[in-house]
Amino acid sequence: GENVEQHPSTLSVQEGDSAVIKCTYSDSASNYFPWYKQELGKRPQLIIDIRSNVGEKKDQRIAVTLNKTAKHFSLHITETQPEDSAVYFCAAGEAAGNKLTFGGGTRVLVKP
């Protein structure tokens, strides 16, 4: 089955700096790669996703890149703010109705 590895497990950045989180996946059939932000005790919230027919997607300060050949994808947060502090999870899945396999999470701390 699919295996998703996520690095780093913790990331501390100064406010205004960029944060990059990287994930690798094992199943070449995966074609959907969402990123979730989870605040303490709350549900995972989708912040951005990318499908395998796209190499890069951007939404304001957040961008995701996908390299299908190398089976890795990354989340980039620019101009970080204290409210970006949370745990971020990457995930991978294939086709409608199937499961998502999550990475281990990255705890991001943005220091003011």
Next chain:
Amino acid sequence: EPEVTQTPSHQVTQMGQEVILRCVPISNHLYFYWYRQILGQKVEFLVSFYNNEISEKSEIFDDQFSVERPDGSNFTLKIRSTKLEDSAMYFCASSELGQGYYGYTFGSGTRLTVV
């Protein structure tokens, strides 16, 4: 914005007891899921459900677990005889039928504590 609703938000149960976790998916969604998250760990897939039957389940989803959609709106997860290691946050999710995870939405979760 439509939401996936879960009840209760927190459940404490004695080891060996049965628990039922309830979810009301978004009304026009057709795929339903349960995930769990042990404290401080990643979110893990348990089961997916479509057209009134399980479409996929993980190794975690053993004979102690069952799901059903009893009345066309609720989607329940039953754990027959709870163990200490079942203590976790359980998230329900639902998605529309469509091209790849359209509208995939998580509920706010039920924190299950087995004592």
